[in-house]
Amino acid sequence: MxxxxxxxxxxxxxxxxxxxxxxxxxxxxxxxxxxTLSVNINTASVQILSEQLTGIGPAKAKAIVDHRQKHGKFASPDDLVTVKGIGASTLDKNRDRIKV
The missing domain is CATH 1.20.5 (Single alpha-helices involved in coiled-coils or other helix-helix interfaces)
Structure with missing residues (x-):
């Protein structure tokens, strides 16, 4: 048993x-x-930004990094629209993936 x-x-x-x-x-x-879906716009590289965010190619990703280096960290995802070439539409497409 x-x-x-x-x-x-x-x-x-x-x-x-x-x-x-x-x-x-x-x-x-x-x-x-x-x-992989969450991108910190204060630390991400040009490559990560361009690969992970919709409507952000290498040129806009470089503009994000350049803006961050010149003006400091982004306080909120909404600050992304202060980068030349990035508007509210691009921000809205990526809002759920962006973190600071």
Whole structure:
């Protein structure tokens, strides 16, 4: 009887392990996606800004970095419109991805 019970427990462990591992893996992938979507406009490089933000190519990304170096850090995402070439429409497209 002990042998049968042990065998059942081993089989249960083997059957449920892949499901638990899969759920754990999905959770870590989900948090990675959140991280890649959030861009700190006070620290991001030209490359990151141009790759992660909609409507921001290398030239506008460089303008953001240049503005940040000349005027200091952005106090809020709304300050992005003070950068030449970036308007309210571009800000609105990216508002959920921008952090300071």
């Amino acid at each position: 002990k042998h049968l019970l042990s065998s059942i427990l081993v089989v249960l462990a083997l059957v449920t392990a892949p499901t638990a591992w899969s759920a754990s893996q999905e959770t870590s992938q989900g948090s990675e996606q959140v991280e």
